[in-house]
Amino acid sequence: MNLDPRTLLFSLILTYSLTVLSLLVAASGGSGGRKHDGMGKWAAAMFLETLTWTLIAARGTIPDVFSVIVANGLKAASHALILAAIYEFQQRRGPQWPYYFVPIALAMVMAAILVDDIGGRFIWGGLIFGFQLVLIGHALLSDQETRAGRAWRLLFGGVAMIVLVLGLRAIAALSGHSEFAQPQNSLTLHPIQLISFIAIMATALLGSIGFVLMIKERTDREIMHLAMTDSLTQVPNRRALMAYAEHAMARRNGSPLAVLMIDVDHFKRINDTHGHPIGDEVLRKVATRLASRLRGHDLLGRYGGEEFCVIAPDADIEGALTLAESLRETIASIPFATEHGGLSITISIGISRCPPNVIRELTEVLAEADAALYTAKQTGRNKVVIFDIEAG
Numbered sequence: 001m002n003l004d005p006r007t008l009l010f011s012l013i014l015t016y017s018l019t020v021l022s023l024l025v026a027a028s029g030g031s032g033g034r035k036h037d038g039m040g041k042w043a044a045a046m047f048l049e050t051l052t053w054t055l056i057a058a059r060g061t062i063p064d065v066f067s068v069i070v071a072n073g074l075k076a077a078s079h080a081l082i083l084a085a086i087y088e089f090q091q092r093r094g095p096q097w098p099y100y101f102v103p104i105a106l107a108m109v110m111a112a113i114l115v116d117d118i119g120g121r122f123i124w125g126g127l128i129f130g131f132q133l134v135l136i137g138h139a140l141l142s143d144q145e146t147r148a149g150r151a152w153r154l155l156f157g158g159v160a161m162i163v164l165v166l167g168l169r170a171i172a173a174l175s176g177h178s179e180f181a182q183p184q185n186s187l188t189l190h191p192i193q194l195i196s197f198i199a200i201m202a203t204a205l206l207g208s209i210g211f212v213l214m215i216k217e218r219t220d221r222e223i224m225h226l227a228m229t230d231s232l233t234q235v236p237n238r239r240a241l242m243a244y245a246e247h248a249m250a251r252r253n254g255s256p257l258a259v260l261m262i263d264v265d266h267f268k269r270i271n272d273t274h275g276h277p278i279g280d281e282v283l284r285k286v287a288t289r290l291a292s293r294l295r296g297h298d299l300l301g302r303y304g305g306e307e308f309c310v311i312a313p314d315a316d317i318e319g320a321l322t323l324a325e326s327l328r329e330t331i332a333s334i335p336f337a338t339e340h341g342g343l344s345i346t347i348s349i350g351i352s353r354c355p356p357n358v359i360r361e362l363t364e365v366l367a368e369a370d371a372a373l374y375t376a377k378q379t380g381r382n383k384v385v386i387f388d389i390e391a392g
Contacts, residue, residue: 154210241301
């Protein structure tokens with residue numbers, strides 16, 4: 001098949017049109033309400049790309065003001081919308097308005113000056129569009145949450161591919177090659193032009209797929225967070241706590257591990273006296289204080305009701321006792337401010353441990369910590385009790 005410019009341009013237009021249609025279907029799906037995931041802006045960017053290549057394909061049959069000047073402006077505008085879509089997805093404040101509109105104006109001025117010089121447009125257009133693509137790449141690399149998944153690599157790879165193509169086109173123009181195939185002439189495609197068409201088509205697909213997958217990855221992370229987080233205290237729930245404990249037990253490699261079972265003393269009295277909203281507030285603040293005193297690899301979770309649990313890897317008996325006393329003191333030392341005034345809160349803690357090089361079952365360790373906690377509450381509360389393995 002003869003790969004003339006119009007054939008390749010038709011393929012590009014078809015690719016972008018189908019991409020826009022798919023994105024519109026994806027953007028209109030799901031629950032009602034306005035979504036701020038950038039999908040709408042991304043679809044609009046792909047629509048502008050479709051218009052761009054439609055105008056370029058009509059070169060020779062419509063005035064150059066549309067097929068060259070407007071087309072370059074639309075191309076820059078699509079890049080600006082892609083940048084805006086990424087920042088909306090990231091829920092971050094984007095660059096100031098000149099970073100969006102100045103490249104559009106420059107692209108149109110450049111195209112107007114070099115309307116009959118395709119080589120010049122390759123050089124100067126490459127600089128303008130390259131600057132926009134660098135901004136897009138920076139937006140992807142500078143957001144840690146975006147890079148938490150893998151889909152961003154598809155989008156970043158597409159950006160890098162187009163930057164490379166822009167550089168190759170500029171090099172071809174600077175090397176003195178002045179005759180390039182265009183829709184209105186019968187010249188054979190320059191190899192760089194063929195590479196450009198392939199890269200642009202691939203980027204239309206990879207970039208859009210990558211963006212949709214970025215949204216899906218974030219949605220999956222949010223669902224997982226909801227499934228593994230206690231809605232009241234925002235610490236890991238029992239399910240997440242047990243998963244971490246099993247993982248920590250499996251990776252001990254002979255190291256010690258401690259489990260601290262924590263209970264808020266007289267919590268029922270707090271609810272009965274001050275009401276459940278105050279009780280909920282106390283639980284939130286207790287969780288916050290406890291979490292602030294943990295080591296980096298310790299995990300605090302809500303075990304149920306007013307009970308919390310700490311999984312402390314690499315903690316021997318002395319370390320576990322030091323940690324438990326620190327947690328007890330941080331709760332008892334300062335009253336909790338509420339709308340009913342300051343409330344003095346205390347906690348009781350039961351400790352169980354996995355000694356070095358001893359294989360134990362998690363259920364057994366949890367039962368021992370719970371038994372130690374029961375002893376602490378029965379012998380006065382506001383204290384730390386270590387389960388005596390030998391006494392059983």
